[in-house]
Amino acid sequence: MNQKLEDIKQNVIECTECDLCKTRTNSVPGKGNFHSEVIFVGEAPGRNEDKSGEPFIGIAGKKLSEALEGAGITREEVYITNIVKCRPPNNRVPTAIERETCQDYLKEEISIIKPKIICILGNTAFNTLLGGSEITKFRGKLVQKNKQMYFLTVHPAATIYNQELIKVLKKDIVKLFDLVEELKNKKKVKIDIEYTT
């Protein structure tokens, strides 16, 4: 692993900056390939992640792996992280204060990895990173803000009991890696939404 990412991981493990440290079992730092062209950003660790200290290892994680495999990509090839690195009690949505307190870790992960595209998984990441809501309306779209590209899709947890949504997630992930390929080949890609501020 990259030493700077290793330092962030250590800081996350020891972090007591917000109240989520009081109820967590383990903090859950981001994990994966630091050469990845894509960073996947979810909401927060769940029960299994809290127990193990690893992101996306529960059922939602399996759904994400399934969607990646559908695009010919393995988990090891990409980097996966969350908006907050500690589990909120009963999997509630992290508060604005918790998200704000934790945001520097994600900013650092992004500045080290420099992904071509940040893949936003679900409403909490959409709201935190781009101020958006109703991800199901905007999913499948490529967004540009401050010279960074973002791709929007549903959270894998939302697909667990919804067969239609797993199809949607799989389709989006194929599109995401098609876009990555085009960017790697220096092709111009169509930006669906551009933030001007």
Ligand code: SF4
């Ligand atoms: S959620 Fe983030 S800011 Fe809060 S204790 Fe965990 S690592 Fe620290």
